[in-house]
Amino acid sequence: MTNHQPSSIIHHPYRAGWIHFTNVAPILDPLVLPPSVTAITGVPTAMNEALLSGRVDIANISAVEFIRHADTLAALPDFSVAVLGPVYSVNLFHTRPLEQLRRIALTSQSAMSVALLEVLLAQRGLTPMLERAEGEAEALLASGYDGVLRIGDNALREWYGVVGPFGEDVIVPEIPQVGRGITVTDLAEEWFHLTGHPFVFAVWAYRKDNPPPPELLLAMRAARREGIGHLAEVSGRHAQKLGLPEDVVQHYLWNFRYHLEEADRLGLNEFADLAVPEHAPLTFG
Known part of the structure; x- marks a missing residue:
């Protein structure tokens, strides 16, 4: 009688794709991955593609890509990158009033910000020409565009470059959003004026057929x-990287909503109906 040894089972690591902008530093900076998880980093469009193609199993992707692929993706029920009011890092820089814009340069890095801009323009009945172009806002404005959409850490730096520096007695949300002939329109603030709801820029989405292991969720929580509890330290590190005052970066990070609460889901569903009217139901699990 032959003894059959049980075949060995190969466990592949769970693969994460992180978009490591400053706005997720309170989550990703302190994150210690369990041994069963590996991670790569990249810009939003790259991580969106990695998740949809199956090269990673979970990613903090743009909310619009989650909406567009709600048939195959689910989102963690308690993680988000959202704001109620201004976000400071998704900005339309422009030299004419919004109603007079003719050409807007768009970044290729974020489908989310472009979709939000398109919704906001449509709600105002505006139809400027939207063109892909990369570069700093002021350089693109000088080249002939009258509007430039910028996102992420670069947008935060360039916003401060236009409206800063601030005195110690300045309340950041009340500062004029104009400098050197440039107006900065914060798209999240425009959404709040339109709807009164938070805007969710990103969710932590995964493929429905491959949910994350419990040890990753515990590590993320x-x-x-840790990150929110030590926000001053997180802000200090990233202020040095960004070349911005520490109090500006701390205000920026305090502004975010990281828990995908009921108000955030309400705003997310409202945006989904406007941006992708035929979307599948959104799944949170």
């Missing part, structure tokens, strides 16, 4: 507690 522990990292979020």
Whole structure:
């Protein structure tokens, strides 16, 4: 009688794709991945593609890509990158009033910000020409565009470059959003004026057929507690990288909503109906 040894089972690591902008530093900076998880980093469009193609299993992707692929993706029920009011890092820089814009340069890095801009323009009945072009806002404005959409850390730096520096007695949300002939329109603030709801820029989405292991969720929640609890330290590190005052970066990070609460889901569903009217139901699990 032959003894059959049980075949060995190969466990592949769970693969994460992180978009590591400053706005997720309170979660990703302290995150210690469990041994069963590996991670790569990249810009939003790259991580969106990696998740949809199956090269990674979970990613903090733009909310619009989650909406567009709600048939195959689910989102963690308690993680988001959202704001109620201004976000400071998704900005339309322009030299004419919004109603008079003719050509807007768009970044290729974020489908989310472009979709939000398109919704906001449509709600105002505006139809400027939208063109792909990369570069800093002021350089693109000087080249002939009268509007430039910028996102992420670059947008935060360029916003401060236009409206800063601030005195110690300045309340950041009340500062004029104009400098050197350039107006900065914060798209999240425009959404709030339109709807009164938070705007969700990103969710932590995964493929429905491959949910994340519990140990990754525990590690992420522990990292979020650590990061929010030590926000001054996180802000200090990233202020040095960004070349911005520490109090500006701390205000920026305090502004975010990281828990995908009911108000955030309400705003997310409202945006989904406007941006992708035929979307499948959104799944949070």
